[in-house]
Amino acid sequence: MERIEERQGLLSALPILVIMALIFLAPLLVVAAFAFMPPKVFDLAHLPNFDNFLVFFEQGYYTSLLWSLGMAFAATFILFLLCYPLAYGMAKVFGRFSLVITIAVVITLFVSENIRLFGWVLTLMKGGMLLGHLKAWTGLEVDGLLYNVPVIVLGLAYAYFPFMLFPLAQGISMVPDDVRQAASDLGASRWRILWEIDLPLAMPGIMVGSLLTFVLAAGAMAETKLLGGQAVIVMADEIETAFTYGQNWPLGSALALILILIIGALAVFALSRIDLDGIMGRRR
Amino acid sequence: MPHKPLTRAALLIYGIVTLIVLYVPIAAVTFASFSKARYLSFPIKRYTAQWYEKAFESSTVTGLITTSLKVAIIVMLVSVVVGFFGALAFARYRWRFRGVFQKFVLLPIFFPQTVLGLALLMWFNAIDVIPTWQTAIVAHLVWIAPIATLVIAIRAYSFDPALEEAARDMGASYWQILREITLPLLWPGVVSAGLFAFLLSWGNFPLSLFTTGADLTLPEWLYAKMVSGYSPLVPSVGSLTVLMSVLLVLVGLTFVWWSGRRRKAMLSQDS
Numbered sequence: 001m002e003r004i005e006e007r008q009g010l011l012s013a014l015p016i017l018v019i020m021a022l023i024f025l026a027p028l029l030v031v032a033a034f035a036f037m038p039p040k041v042f043d044l045a046h047l048p049n050f051d052n053f054l055v056f057f058e059q060g061y062y063t064s065l066l067w068s069l070g071m072a073f074a075a076t077f078i079l080f081l082l083c084y085p086l087a088y089g090m091a092k093v094f095g096r097f098s099l100v101i102t103i104a105v106v107i108t109l110f111v112s113e114n115i116r117l118f119g120w121v122l123t124l125m126k127g128g129m130l131l132g133h134l135k136a137w138t139g140l141e142v143d144g145l146l147y148n149v150p151v152i153v154l155g156l157a158y159a160y161f162p163f164m165l166f167p168l169a170q171g172i173s174m175v176p177d178d179v180r181q182a183a184s185d186l187g188a189s190r191w192r193i194l195w196e197i198d199l200p201l202a203m204p205g206i207m208v209g210s211l212l213t214f215v216l217a218a219g220a221m222a223e224t225k226l227l228g229g230q231a232v233i234v235m236a237d238e239i240e241t242a243f244t245y246g247q248n249w250p251l252g253s254a255l256a257l258i259l260i261l262i263i264g265a266l267a268v269f270a271l272s273r274i275d276l277d278g279i280m281g282r283r284r
Numbered sequence: 285m286p287h288k289p290l291t292r293a294a295l296l297i298y299g300i301v302t303l304i305v306l307y308v309p310i311a312a313v314t315f316a317s318f319s320k321a322r323y324l325s326f327p328i329k330r331y332t333a334q335w336y337e338k339a340f341e342s343s344t345v346t347g348l349i350t351t352s353l354k355v356a357i358i359v360m361l362v363s364v365v366v367g368f369f370g371a372l373a374f375a376r377y378r379w380r381f382r383g384v385f386q387k388f389v390l391l392p393i394f395f396p397q398t399v400l401g402l403a404l405l406m407w408f409n410a411i412d413v414i415p416t417w418q419t420a421i422v423a424h425l426v427w428i429a430p431i432a433t434l435v436i437a438i439r440a441y442s443f444d445p446a447l448e449e450a451a452r453d454m455g456a457s458y459w460q461i462l463r464e465i466t467l468p469l470l471w472p473g474v475v476s477a478g479l480f481a482f483l484l485s486w487g488n489f490p491l492s493l494f495t496t497g498a499d500l501t502l503p504e505w506l507y508a509k510m511v512s513g514y515s516p517l518v519p520s521v522g523s524l525t526v527l528m529s530v531l532l533v534l535v536g537l538t539f540v541w542w543s544g545r546r547r548k549a550m551l552s553q554d555s
Contacts, residue, residue, distance in 0.1 A: 005377045005378050009378070009379025011369075012369040012373040013381075014369075016366040016367070016369070016429060016433060017385070017388075020392065020429075023407075024391075024392050024400070024426050027403035027406065030406045031399075031406060034406060086295075090299075093291070101303065103537065104303050105306065109484075110487055110533065111310060111529055112486075112506065114506050115310070115487075115503075115506065115522040118506070118510050119308070119310055120308075121510075122309070122519075129312045129315065158306075161306065216394075220396070236396060239402065240493075243405075253406070256399050259396065259399060260395065263396065264394075266394075267395075271387045271391070271394075272387065277441075280441055
């Protein structure tokens with residue numbers, strides 16, 4: 001029996017492994033190779049050097065990286081605070097209503113991110129859905145709320161809301177009720193239960209959710225472009241510019257490689273510490 | 285642990301408010317799509333459905349819809365097939381490299397989609413492939429096939445291996461077991477995965493951005509028009525894609541609900 005499963009496991013894994021090797025690993029290796037090419041070449045037949053990484057420091061590209069990481073961190077933190085009560089409700093309180101929430105949230109996920117962000121532009125712009133009605137009803141005139149850093153962070157939090165909510169809810173549902181009951185019977189306060197039972201036991205879900213939102217937000221671009229105007233330039237934007245207007249693939253690759261290494265290290269670190277079987281389903 | 289009614293009520297209100305906020309931008313786009321004015325301002329003074337008529341008449345829009353549909357359907361089919369087997373390797377079979385495999389398959393989900401798209405663009409260039417809508421299919425698969433695998437794997441965890449073993453003991457071949465037992469049991473997961481794959485591909489922008497070459501998908505066109513050269517068709521076309529997603533989700537949910545009922549009916553007949 002064991003030997004059959006050994007073989008079947010490998011065979012079943014094969015199709016997706018082959019596809020991922022061809023369209024995920026191979027392209028990343030090409031990026032890594034291009035990052036060490038001299039500026040503005042379009043093939044790999046050159047002597048490798050570190051010029052592009054010098055440019056990263058000399059021309060201040062690291063400020064874009066810091067903006068990306070900083071805003072991603074802020075968005076993740078805000079999302080955690082916003083999602084925790086809701087995830088708790090979904091896992092422990094709502095019962096059937098949590099299915100309604102799940103479906104409603106999943107539907108937003110299927111609406112193109114562009115359209116949802118455009119909707120926020122329509123809502124928050126001068127004369128938009130919010131301010132236009134405010135002016136019509138109260139006569140109060142407010143300049144548009146767009147094109148600043150806080151609105152970008154909120155846009156990121158909005159766009160990646162489901163990626164925090166669902167892992168969190170899954171994590172919290174793993175906290176056994178009798179443990180919480182026992183702590184409560186022994187006289188632990190609500191906060192103490194939260195700190196010493198809920199948060200540690202829900203940690204796998206918290207980690208997956210935070211990691212997903214952080215890395216997705218760190219690589220995001222549409223939010224800063226649509227909601228932020230020219231307020232800040234983020235890393236993904238710099239990468240795109242290097243490839244399109246700049247026609248400088250090696251520089252773009254070097255910038256992409258830096259982002260990939262940071263994100264990849266985080267993802268590998270977190271994934272290696274998580275028991276996926278435990279989160280996704282109980283093994284008999 | 286019982287919750288105080290006050291806690292319950294507060295959490296419920298919080299949940300409802302969150303849902304409303306989630307739908308504010310979608311409502312804004314929908315309202316805007318019925319505005320008669322060429323340049324938007326709220327409150328809307330005169331309503332019209334003319335932009336929808338124009339959208340249906342426009343050959344650009346129908347072309348975009350066709351391209352996006354083709355991409356989404358192929359992405360769905362491929363994701364579901366590789367995701368089905370991937371999920372068995374992920375959750376069902378116990379084999380030596382299962383842990384590593386699980387993590388490797390999930391890794392692409394953690395990568396920024398724009399970067400994945402750019403990496404593919406360079407890869408296509410290195411192997412002399414000219415980007416068209418077909419290459420966008422490949423790009424979508426990087427992110428969507430792992431999600432499909434994950435969705436089916438969730439279902440595969442609740443699968444009783446004894447059923448397959450019993451069939452094998454009675455002499456069923458591998459493909460017989462797959463067709464008669466594994467596939468029917470995982471079917472709801474397969475349907476949800478197909479739905480996820482289709483809809484994520486249908487609405488995807490960052491993966492398409494660099495990988496469609498001269499072709500355009502619907503989200504790409506919308507983005508281009510939002511950033512420069514605004515067209516009054518943007519809200520109506522946007523609303524149409526939203527409508528399509530909502531309808532598909534409802535169809536999918538009805539199916540899952542119906543197959544659940546049928547299974548229950550069958551079980552009660554057996555006993």
